[in-house]
Amino acid sequence: MTDHQWSELAAAYALDALAPEERERFEAHLAECAACRGEVQALHEVSVLLADAAPVATPPAGLRDRILRDARQTRPIISGRAPIIPWLAAAASLLLALGFGYVYLHERADRQRASAALAAARDTVAARDSLIATIFSPDVVTAALATTGKAPSARLFWNPSRHRIVMAVFYLPPAPAGRTYQLWAIAQGKPVSLGVFNTATDGRLTAAMEVPPGLTFELTAVTEEPAGGSPTPTQQPFLIGKVTPAD
């Protein structure tokens, strides 16, 4: 199933050792390959365990107090689980770098003690974490796609400045053999393909897709197409969503 080239990348991906272009290519592959997702998941768990290989060092005595003191000056951002969270987790699962995601949500008034270096570090994280960053940008617009019936639904996060979309799909059974799903942007009445995708056996998918720079659209739609996708939709869309501004 998993051919040699891709599974070689899986180990490097789990260690976050791919160059950015390679990582993006692999993520695109991951979106369509359950075998590689499983591989990455397992190898990522291994990489997380490597933290234990660090030589043991004892933290300075005052560190605990300092952390508690800092905590008293800030409150947890969200109490209780906000509806966005499962989305966030789903999106993060693709990157498998949860830390990057969590880095994103916070940043508040307790900055005074954060050194300039750490501020710069946050920028680095921002640059690297394209998937999460796509979602958490002020200009992000979203579209919820739903059927007239019940089951499948999808949600898009479109980040115009990064030309990227993050799509999360639920309850959509995998396309039959030889078929694929295709996401369309409807720009002034004309469908423009944003890419093909398929869901896992659990009916879910989270994937990032490129949006052609300069393309703006009001509607998004999903159709089922022959494997590889079609230049224009060959079927009526079964999911349609209107793009709504973030605020």
Next chain:
Amino acid sequence: MLDDRQGQLRAPDRALVERMSAGDERALGELYDRHGEMAYSLALAVARERADAEEIVADVFGQAWRNAATYDPGRGSVAGWLATITRTRALDLVRARGRRVRAMERAARADADGLASPMGAAADPPDRRIERGEARRLVTRSLGELPDPQRRVIELAYFGGLTQSEIAAELQEPLGTVKTRMRAGMEKLRGSLAVLRSGGGS
């Protein structure tokens, strides 16, 4: 520790995180008591400066405090979550300071024993819970049992934050060789650490 299985004996880590999300500072203190050393050790292994490691760990726990509600147990253990944040922070700090190459040179020079030297296990404080010590020893030993070339590429990636191409340049080896070693090493670790990989499940 990187797994939550000690849960039978005390509140599981994720219960602490839940309390944190409700604003319970004592839960944060307890989380630090459990994982502060792991985070500090990791931060120090990456950043190589004690003052930086302290900043990183303060930041990591501050972040865990603020974002406790975003922790999703389905995605892995609390310790894994903290380790991931710690590593990311530490690498970013090192990168921001342009210190990475230097740190890596040191790591490469020390390659004869590397990070998986017995030093890790030997320095284990005696009052550690047995399970924790055992897991750590298993990870250290498994890494130490890899052929040196495989272990080095994994250490340079994990602790050094180097990409495969950077590792190839650093070691003056062909990229293909680095890729093969990284994969082979990770596959071996996957086998030898299978017993510890309880966290995220798949």
